[in-house]
Amino acid sequence: ETGVTQSPTHLIKTRGQQVTLRCSSQSGHNTVSWYQQALGQGPQFIFQYYREEENGRGNFPPRFSGLQFPNYSSELNVNALELDDSALYLCASSLTGDAKNIQYFGAGTRLSVL
Amino acid sequence: AQSVTQLGSHVSVSEGALVLLRCNYSSSVPPYLFWYVQYPNQGLQLLLKYTSAATLVKGINGFEAEFKKSETSFHLTKPSAHMSDAAEYFCAVTLSGTYKYIFGTGTRLKVLA
Numbered sequence: 001e002t003g004v005t006q007s008p009t010h011l012i013k014t015r016g017q018q019v020t021l022r023c024s025s026q027s028g029h030n031t032v033s034w035y036q037q038a039l040g041q042g043p044q045f046i047f048q049y050y051r052e053e054e055n056g057r058g059n060f061p062p063r064f065s066g067l068q069f070p071n072y073s074s075e076l077n078v079n080a081l082e083l084d085d086s087a088l089y090l091c092a093s094s095l096t097g098d099a100k101n102i103q104y105f106g107a108g109t110r111l112s113v114l
Numbered sequence: 115a116q117s118v119t120q121l122g123s124h125v126s127v128s129e130g131a132l133v134l135l136r137c138n139y140s141s142s143v144p145p146y147l148f149w150y151v152q153y154p155n156q157g158l159q160l161l162l163k164y165t166s167a168a169t170l171v172k173g174i175n176g177f178e179a180e181f182k183k184s185e186t187s188f189h190l191t192k193p194s195a196h197m198s199d200a201a202e203y204f205c206a207v208t209l210s211g212t213y214k215y216i217f218g219t220g221t222r223l224k225v226l227a
Contacts (some may be wrong), residue, residue, distance in 0.1 A: 040219075042206075043204070043218050045214040056213040058214065105157035107155075
């Protein structure tokens with residue numbers, strides 16, 4: 001158990017809808033990263049939040065957005081869902097934004113877009 | 115830019131046999147390297163990490179990996195496979211001062227009785 005919790009565990013949406021995924025980071029961690037893992041692929045970096053500010057972003061369109069709250073929990077929002085957004089979304093927390101720090105992953109939210 | 119290549123999307127070994135999962139990286143500066151394991155319907159669990167200390171890194175569950183700069187490799191090994199080792203394994207690379215991990219496409223390990 002890493003102490004990183006994600007909700008919900010599963011979600012089914014239809015194309016064009018909006019979705020919000022939630023993540024509670026491990027105690028003492030101020031950095032949260034989000035990854036998308038498509039079936040049969042490795043996780044792809046979406047973005048990272050450090051002390052409530054976006055600290056970096058991967059190659060994802062603006063309809064993927066996020067928030068980090070004062071308690072360092074985080075949300076991932078996806079607007080105008082597309083079929084290709086179907087994936088496992090993983091949240092990872094770490095002590096700081098420097099990548100030498102281990103990222104601890106939650107169990108993920110599996111999103112299905114129909 | 116960094117990248118990771120995992121050779122062999124599927125590897126099968128007999129129980130008790132040596133496990134060897136291959137990972138090659140590309141980086142212009144010394145990287146940090148990680149191996150993670152993912153069991154079905156679960157998130158990623160860290161097995162071990164290399165952050166420029168000893169080149170032979172020991173991890174959990176009897177796994178170890180050796181950083182070889184000349185070969186740009188970080189292969190994962192375990193002397194004797196156990197049924198519980200069946201899972202998907204991901205190699206990841208990153209650099210100090212950056213903020214993201216770059217993952218390989220994964221290797222699914224099957225352990226045969």
